[in-house]
Amino acid sequence: MTPGPTPGPLPGPTPGLRIRGLVKSFGGRRVLDEVDLVVERGEVVSLLGPNGAGKTTLVSVVAGLLRPDAGSVSVLGTDVVRAPRAARGRIGLAAQDVAVYPTHTVEENLRFFGALAGLRRGELRTSVDTLLETLDLTPLRRRRARELSGGQQRRLHVGCALVHRPRLILLDEPTAGADPQTRRGLLRQVRALADDGGTVLYTTHYLQEVEELDARVVVLGDGRVREDAGVDQLIARYTRSELVLRFSGEAPELPWPGARVAGDTVFLPTDRPGVDLVKAVELTGQDRERLRAVELSRAGLEAAYLELLGAGRDE
Numbered sequence: 196m197t198p199g200p201t202p203g204p205l206p207g208p209t210p211g212l213r214i215r216g217l218v219k220s221f222g223g224r225r226v227l228d229e230v231d232l233v234v235e236r237g238e239v240v241s242l243l244g245p246n247g248a249g250k251t252t253l254v255s256v257v258a259g260l261l262r263p264d265a266g267s268v269s270v271l272g273t274d275v276v277r278a279p280r281a282a283r284g285r286i287g288l289a290a291q292d293v294a295v296y297p298t299h300t301v302e303e304n305l306r307f308f309g310a311l312a313g314l315r316r317g318e319l320r321t322s323v324d325t326l327l328e329t330l331d332l333t334p335l336r337r338r339r340a341r342e343l344s345g346g347q348q349r350r351l352h353v354g355c356a357l358v359h360r361p362r363l364i365l366l367d368e369p370t371a372g373a374d375p376q377t378r379r380g381l382l383r384q385v386r387a388l389a390d391d392g393g394t395v396l397y398t399t400h401y402l403q404e405v406e407e408l409d410a411r412v413v414v415l416g417d418g419r420v421r422e423d424a425g426v427d428q429l430i431a432r433y434t435r436s437e438l439v440l441r442f443s444g445e446a447p448e449l450p451w452p453g454a455r456v457a458g459d460t461v462f463l464p465t466d467r468p469g470v471d472l473v474k475a476v477e478l479t480g481q482d483r484e485r486l487r488a489v490e491l492s493r494a495g496l497e498a499a500y501l502e503l504l505g506a507g508r509d510e
């Protein structure tokens with residue numbers, strides 16, 4: 196008997212979002228230039244890039260608001276261009292500009308968007324009540340949207356995007372202008388959506404949020420994906436940690452590549468803090484008596500991101 200073909204790997208679950216070879220131009224200028232991106236269910240991807248990098252354009256194409264010139268976008272296996280209605284039902288979009296009905300109350304806005312997406316009475320009521328609670332809007336439910344503060348309106352705007360329980364959630368700078376408490380609430384909500392199996396694409400300029408979400412980071416630049424990595428990977432790739440040695444009195448000069456002395460402190464770049472710590476302390480010799488503190492300073496995502504953008508410019 197001739198053996199049959201060797202079975203290939205079983206296909207994994209369909210990703211929440213798959214983008215292939217996406218091209219979009221405005222006036223002959225390519226804003227998206229063959230972008231590929233896969234976001235798995237349960238994952239938060241933070242889309243970063245300088246102003247004008249193409250983030251909103253990408254989000255708009257995924258949401259079906261803009262037609263791509265080439266390439267494909269599928270949401271849980273449904274093609275956004277070929278089956279826009281089916282895809283749209285699975286997508287929740289909170290665009291950059293707040294869009295709620297100013298003369299409607301908070302609750303009426305949520306009910307309107309839920310009904311528009313086809314939710315029936317019972318599920319509509321449950322979904323609205325849940326969102327009012329999670330977005331801290333219950334005390335404001337009968338307030339007209341135009342009477343809300345900017346941050347409260349933004350929470351309602353995000354709520355309207357989530358009311359039909361979408362499986363792909365597109366959030367374009369959802370925390371712009373929000374106070375720290377609102378921001379914290381929204382981030383918690385985003386994490387909960389992903390933990391519940393949702394797929395989240397999140398654009399922001401606040402890098403601290405990306406760290407808090409522990410999101411996968413995708414950086415757009417010149418219409419292409421410049422980086423695609425976890426927060427820790429990016430920090431390790433683009434920055435160096437430093438051992439910080441503080442002395443009583445003037446810090447000594449130590450024979451260490453890249454060492455800096457500033458008053459009573461010496462900064463020693465390191466890729467292997469555990470090993471280098473022992474070496475550094477040994478090097479202090481007689482000055483060890485004056486050593487009063489040793490710390491490890493780790494750069495954050497912002498430093499890594501700025502370095503990454505700088506590296507792009509140098510190229």
Ligand SMILES: Nc1ncnc2c1ncn2[C@@H]1O[C@H](COP(=O)(O)OP(=O)(O)OP(=O)(O)O)[C@@H](O)[C@H]1O
Pocket residue numbers: 221222226244245246247248249250251252253
């Ligand atoms: N409808 C349009 N017509 C012409 N050009 C456009 C249109 N929409 C966007 N652009 C251009 O495409 C480029 C990308 O814009 P986009 O809004 O996607 O960037 P972004 O990364 O979201 O920027 P930001 O961080 O400022 O929100 C910009 O140069 C912008 O001027």
